[in-house]
Amino acid sequence: MILARVKGTVVSSQKTAKMEGIKLLLLEKIDPVTMQGKNDFVVAMDGVGAGIDEVVFYVSGSGARMAETTKNLPTDATVTAIVDIIEQNGNIAYQKN
Amino acid sequence: MILGIVTGTVTSSSNNTDIRGGRYLLINKCNKQGETKNDFLVALDLVSAGNGEMVMIAQSTSARETPTTRNKAVDAIVVGIVDVIDENGKVVYKK
Numbered sequence: 273m274i275l276a277r278v279k280g281t282v283v284s285s286q287k288t289a290k291m292e293g294i295k296l297l298l299l300e301k302i303d304p305v306t307m308q309g310k311n312d313f314v315v316a317m318d319g320v321g322a323g324i325d326e327v328v329f330y331v332s333g334s335g336a337r338m339a340e341t342t343k344n345l346p347t348d349a350t351v352t353a354i355v356d357i358i359e360q361n362g363n364i365a366y367q368k369n
Numbered sequence: 370m371i372l373g374i375v376t377g378t379v380t381s382s383s384n385n386t387d388i389r390g391g392r393y394l395l396i397n398k399c400n401k402q403g404e405t406k407n408d409f410l411v412a413l414d415l416v417s418a419g420n421g422e423m424v425m426i427a428q429s430t431s432a433r434e435t436p437t438t439r440n441k442a443v444d445a446i447v448v449g450i451v452d453v454i455d456e457n458g459k460v461v462y463k464k
Binding site for chain 1: 376377378379380381382383384385386387393395407409410411412420421429430432433440441442443444445
């Protein structure tokens, strides 16, 4: 899974039928050492109700279709978790406030 | 599989993967000597790898080939902890 921060949402009215009713999130991949964005963005389906600026991780490829809310949907990236804590070598690199 | 060093853990209370057991580790990809590349990913750990250990990570569909992760939303798991790597008969990494 890849760590990322929710930067925004993506709205599309003209799309394939099976995309109806699914929230699309704009994610920026982050470097867990600096917690800074890598200026590398992806659109992912929201599987957990992630909010703006929250740190999450997402599943890519076929795994993205295995989440409860994205079964058999045309997605290759789904946010499966909102991160509470990233611990590195004993110290807290990130903690959700 | 790719090689990586366990550098930490990632905790999430609100996730919808409903994977029983295991925990999420922060992995820093590394070369065969164990030198890290500052390229991170999160992998599900089912073999209780410790911090600093070199591990093998299986990604994409293969990550679901375990009883715990069958049909679950996961794309990277720790499949083993590396003890020794030898190249051309010479040990290049030892735990």
